Amino acid sequence: MSLQPHHTGSFEHPDDPGEPTTGDPRLSVTALEGQILAALVAGRMVLEIGTGLGVSTAAMAATAKHVATYDIDAWVHDTIWPDLPDNVVGVKSLDDVGRAFGAVFIDGDHSAEAVDRDLGVAIEHSDVGSVIIAHDTASLVVREGLAASSGWHWVDTTHGLGVLWV
Numbered sequence: 132m133s134l135q136p137h138h139t140g141s142f143e144h145p146d147d148p149g150e151p152t153t154g155d156p157r158l159s160v161t162a163l164e165g166q167i168l169a170a171l172v173a174g175r176m177v178l179e180i181g182t183g184l185g186v187s188t189a190a191m192a193a194t195a196k197h198v199a200t201y202d203i204d205a206w207v208h209d210t211i212w213p214d215l216p217d218n219v220v221g222v223k224s225l226d227d228v229g230r231a232f233g234a235v236f237i238d239g240d241h242s243a244e245a246v247d248r249d250l251g252v253a254i255e256h257s258d259v260g261s262v263i264i265a266h267d268t269a270s271l272v273v274r275e276g277l278a279a280s281s282g283w284h285w286v287d288t289t290h291g292l293g294v295l296w297v
C-alpha cells in the first residue's frame with residue numbers, strides 16, 4: 132500500500148481520485164485512533180462503513196475476529212481491498228452482511244444526513260453489548276448526524292471518536 136503521511140497524523144494515497152460525493156482527498160484515521168479502535172473491537176465481529184484507505188480496517192483486523200468492510204467506490208474495491216488482511220471481507224452491498232455485529236465503525240459520507248442514515252444502519256446491525264464507533268466527531272456536522280442517539284462518549288483525538296455502547 133503506497134500511503135503517505137499527512138500533516139494531521141492521518142495518511143493519504145497519491146492516486147486517490149477523491150471521495151465520491153465531495154471529491155476531497157480521503158484521509159485515514161491516525162495511528163492513535165487506530166490503536167483505540169483495535170482495543171475497542173478486540174475479539175468482535177466488526178462491520179465498517181467506509182473502507183477508505185483501509186487504515187482503520189487493518190487496525191481493527193489486528194484484534195477483531197473478522198471485519199466486513201463496506202464502501203461504495205470502485206477505486207477502493209480495486210485498489211485498497213486486495214491488500215487487506217485475511218480476516219477482512221469487502222462488501223459492495225449491506226444486504227450481503229449478517230445482522231448482529233459486535234462492533235460497527237462509521238466513517239463513510241460525512242454529511243449529517245448520511246451519518247444519521249449510517250447510524251441507523253449501525254443500530255440495525257448491532258445487538259445488546261455491541262459498540263458503535265464514529266470517526267470525525269470533531270466535526271459539528273458529524274455530531275449533528277449522530278444526534279438521534281444519546282449516550283455517546285466523545286474521545287478527544289485529532290479527528291475525534293464517538294463511542295456508543297448499545
Ligand SMILES: C[S@@+](CC[C@H](N)C(=O)[O-])C[C@H]1O[C@@H](n2cnc3c(N)ncnc32)[C@H](O)[C@@H]1O
Nearest residue numbers: 159160181183184185186187202203204239240
Ligand atoms: C474518510 S474515508 C474512510 C477512511 C478510513 N477510515 C481509513 O482509515 O482509511 C471515507 C470512505 O467512505 C466511502 N463512502 C462515501 N460514501 C459512502 C457511503 N454512502 N457508504 C459507504 N461508504 C461511503 C468513501 O468512498 C471513502 O472511501
